[in-house]
Amino acid sequence: MIFQRRPSSDPLWRDEFSVEAVEERYVTRRQFSKFLVLTSFGMLAGNLWILIRSLRHKPSVYPAIPVARLGEIPIGGVKQFRYPAPGDTCLMVRTGPDRYVAYSQKCTHLSCAVIYSQPNNRLECPCHDGYFSVDDGRVLQGPPPRPLPKVMLEQRGEELVAVGLDLNAEP
């Protein structure tokens, strides 16, 4: 069998590359609105996932873990501990003779580790300059959208025990 090319004014390479790149990339209004509806469906799916998560939520049960002895750290001093899971680092700050506060060390912006700044008496995230109040964990400055989760402390004898986590530390 002999294949013969039909007479044409187009060069031979046109047969092999018959589709224009511009035509291939062209998106019609109908295609674009279909894409928009699909995006809307994706966001609805996200909202439904949030709804399912919130409906299936069970109240968290936190363990009681001793974190420090009374007087173990000086006033203005800091101790790092892990609570409630071994991977969750927290900071305990002694702000007065009988006052201890503890917060999760994960910044609520992008989970960088916050550090205590004694001169400024605040918790600071070095990544994006987010500052938190050491008194109640509320956001003082920067991009963090929420207060730092507060670790509930209880004094049991000579020990300070972590007994829970308050996600809404701000009063």
Added chain:
Amino acid sequence: MERQQPRFQRQGLTAIDAAISLTVILLMVQMWLLTTALEALLAGHRETALPAALISGFIFSACWVLFLFVDKIDTDVRQR
């Protein structure tokens, strides 16, 4: 000289462009709703999830209706 589009075609294109613009605005609202609901969930406020999901569903329905409108106008204009 450039060929002028027929009147019905121009009207159809205007209607389609308006519908697409409205869809984009609705999508922006839906995006804001999703991020707000997620922030609230992470902050422990679970009560916002239901209204956010309902409004998101309503916005999706509106986008779907607008798509059907675009599809209908497009088909009509091509057939004429």
